[in-house]
Amino acid sequence: MIDLYAAGTSNGMRARIALEECGLAYTFHPVNLEKGEQKTPQFLAMNPMGQIPVMVDQDGPGGKPVTISQSSAILMYCAEKSGKLLPKNPANRAAFLEALMRASTDITPTLGAIFNSSKIKPDAHTPTVNWFKDLWKGYLKVWDDLFAKRKYAAGDEFTIADLSLYAGYVRMKKAIPEMVAGYPNIERWAKELDARPAIQRALKF
Ligand SMILES: N[C@@H](CCC(=O)N[C@@H](CS)C(=O)NCC(=O)O)C(=O)O
Numbered sequence: 001m002i003d004l005y006a007a008g009t010s011n012g013m014r015a016r017i018a019l020e021e022c023g024l025a026y027t028f029h030p031v032n033l034e035k036g037e038q039k040t041p042q043f044l045a046m047n048p049m050g051q052i053p054v055m056v057d058q059d060g061p062g063g064k065p066v067t068i069s070q071s072s073a074i075l076m077y078c079a080e081k082s083g084k085l086l087p088k089n090p091a092n093r094a095a096f097l098e099a100l101m102r103a104s105t106d107i108t109p110t111l112g113a114i115f116n117s118s119k120i121k122p123d124a125h126t127p128t129v130n131w132f133k134d135l136w137k138g139y140l141k142v143w144d145d146l147f148a149k150r151k152y153a154a155g156d157e158f159t160i161a162d163l164s165l166y167a168g169y170v171r172m173k174k175a176i177p178e179m180v181a182g183y184p185n186i187e188r189w190a191k192e193l194d195a196r197p198a199i200q201r202a203l204k205f
Contacts, residue, residue, distance in 0.1 A: 002026035005046065006053040007033050008205030010108045014071035014167035015053035016205075020198035021163060022082035026055075030205065057081070071167070072104040075160040085160045092155055099154040102139075103165035110136045111168050115175065133179065136172070140183050147185035166193045170203070 004019060004026050006012035012031075019026045031037045031052045039050045046054045047069040055074050060066030068077055079085045087096045113132040117125040143165070146153075153161040169190055173180045180186070193199055 001058045003029060003056045004053060005029045005031050005043070005055075006205075007031050008203075009033075009052070010111060010167045010171035011051075011071040012053050012205070013171060013203060014104075014108075014164055015055060015074040017163045017167060017199055017202040018075045018078040018160060019055075020202040021160075021196070022078040022084050023198075024078055024082055071108075072100065072164060075100075075104075075164060079160045085158065085163070087154060087157050087159055089157075092157065096154040096157075096159055096161055099159075099161035100164055102143075103153060103161055103168065106139050107136075107165060107168035110139065111172050114172075114179075136179060140180065140186060144183040144185045147189050152189070162189075162193065166190065166199070170194075 002019065002024055004015060006015055006028070007030060016028065031043070033052070037043060038047075038052055043054070044050055046056065046067050049069060051069065053071055053074060054067065054069045055077070057066045057068075057077075066077070068074055087093055110132055114129060114136060117128050117132065122129075143153075150156065152158050153165050169180060169186065173190075
């Protein structure tokens with residue numbers, strides 16, 4: 001029995017997409033971030049950082065319960081538990097780890113910086129927002145060039161690196177569509193992922 005506590009942010013989507021794509025049954029518990037539900041004593045007992053997503057697996061390794069936060073840790077956990085979406089060829093592991101970290105640690109924090117600095121004080125932060133927007137565009141240009149040569153984020157195999165990147169991409173596309181426009185190879189890749197039933201189920205927040 002797995003419980004997922006999340007909201008429809010890129011980090012929340014990343015975790016939910018992982019569960020759906022790995023075929024793991026779970027109960028979804030929506031967390032209202034505006035109401036501060038991530039700061040209640042009950043939530044902080046699961047994740048003292050007071051942030052979503054959090055996953056609780058009553059049937060962790062050795063049959064013991066596991067509580068885990070950090071969207072990319074949840075991605076890895078789901079992939080390892082299900083034996084899915086990790087590179088089969090060990091020679092591809094370095095490229096896989098690189099793609100996963102690029103997607104998880106470059107894309108989502110930059111997206112967060114753009115959203116949060118525009119939200120907090122839009123006028124005062126224009127140069128800051130623009131700096132992060134240029135950073136984002138630079139990252140997407142590199143991904144676009146990569147997708148000209150490879151089918152998926154880490155090469156020929158579809159892995160959780162794709163899921164991580166997709167969560168950030170799709171969140172930005174919904175919020176500021178022009179930030180993902182003009183990258184034809186990314187669009188080709190995203191279109192394929194858009195059509196995956198597991199991803200469609202996961203995005204219904
Ligand atoms: N590095 C963490 C970041 C988690 C995070 O930033 N969660 C945000 C939503 S995307 C959150 O819960 N924000 C509410 C808050 O900080 O109070 C991850 O990958 O899961």
